[in-house]
Amino acid sequence: MSKRAYNFNAGPAALPLEVLERAQAEFVDFRESGMSIMEMSHRSDIYESVHNEAQNRLLGLLGNPSGYKVLFVQGGASTQFAMIPMNFAQEGKQANYVKTGSWANKAIKEAKLLGQVHIAASTEQEQYMRVPELSELQLSEQPAYLHMTSNETIEGTQFKQFPDTGSVPLICDMSSDILSRPFDLNAFSMVYAGAQKNLGPSGVTVLLVREEIIESSPSHLPTMLRYDTHSGNNSLYNTPPSFGIYMINEVLKWIEEHGGLQGVEAMNRKKAALIYNAIDSSEGFYRGCVAAGSRSDMNVTFRLGSEELEKAFAKASEQEGFIGLKGHRSVGGMRASIYNAVPYESCKALVEFMHDFKAKNQ
Known part of the structure; x- marks a missing residue:
């Protein structure tokens, strides 16, 4: 190709040229199988090896913290806005949110449909042109969890630090800045991100979830809306977005190769x-x-x-x-x-x- 566009799209967004070229070379015949990875069963040994490799590579980039599962799900980060309160907003407790802009507001809107919501901090009066200082966070008396949006794609704001919430689970939507910098996964009970900005193509949502909170998924929820369903089946309960996961694995390799x-x-x-x-x-x-x-x-x-x-x-x-x-x-x-x-x-x-x-x- 003589010239590629200067791609500043917000998502789906630029993918590394090296990754695209590797995928192009393997597109028709993956690992001498006579098939594209898009054509093969998600139960095949070849696909499962890619699936597991992507999970392990992601944890490896984060220092291999113990006690976490990597889940690949569909529905975008927007489905997580509902799944999080469904799974973690216990009766008698409040879901705490930091209100920082467009994506935080969408998460708050879904949570309000499902239980009590407390706004722990907000910069709405400043048109969301800054993120709150950590000292501004005020949790409710009975917090189920604290939810943050690490980077607001639309407004252009980003948290540079994260709070120590002690025993209160910290959950973070990192859709637009995951793996753009080091962070301590141990500070979080759950991190989630749509893949289409920093991880790969659209169609996959990546979750890093502390195993102990997965076990609290309520049994009355529909099967596909419970985290223990995806965890217990290695994200293979239903047909996964296999090509997208393959691409994530290639992007993770690219990150390794770039330090x-x-x-x-x-x-x-x-x-x-x-x-x-x-x-x-x-x-x-x-x-x-x-x-x-x-x-x-x-x-x-x-x-x-x-x-x-x-x-x-x-x-x-x-x-x-x-x-x-x-x-x-x-x-x-x-x-x-x-x-x-x-x-x-x-x-x-x-x-x-x-x-x-x-x-x-x-």
Whole structure:
């Protein structure tokens, strides 16, 4: 291919070129089976070896913490918004949530359908342009769990630290920044993420769940909405999204090859600093949306002087091969999603375009 697009889509998002090329080479005949992995039974030895390898590789990147299961489920992170309170919001206790923006609000909406909800902290009055300080968190008297959204894709905010919740289970939606940096899985009872931003293609949701809380799945829930169903059957109770899981395994290999989580974190910080510096040094032509201490390293949001200028920026960028720079329709503005697989060269090209656009439109 002579030229790939500068892909800044928020999700589904960029995948590593090396991974795509490997998948292309194996697409028709996987491991000399005479079949694509998409064609073979999920009960076959070949597929199960890939399935288990992806689970082990993910835990390996996180330091092989004990007591956790990796689950692959379908329905996106949005289904988890309901499954979490279904499984963990015990009667007489409150589901605690940190209200940080669009995705946290969707999780809260589902939880309110299923039980008592307590907002432990919120930055709604500030239009979610920062995340709360950990000192602002106020749990209810009888918390069932605390739910956080580590990175708000739409607003462009990100938690840099996580609280110590003691005996209260900490559950985190990491859909848009999982494996973008090291983190201590032992601090969490559950981490979940849609794959389509940093892990692989859409269609798979990855869960890292402490085994002891899986056992509390209520028996009255429908079978597919219980975590113990998926855990007890190695995520093979029903037909899994096998090609997506294969792709996740390949992306995890790619992360290993690029220095693990420390390596990708260094590159992600370098990419983010490049674009934020272009914004901050533009003398007000570009304006960052988010408070400096809450800026996301995954989703860089910014505004220009008017909506007309933003439309011109979006149109001109598309003509130059930049894809996905329009902000979410709910907030407007511009957004560059710079997940793990977005090359530094794409970010450098964007900054050069921003300088050129400013020079032509001041």
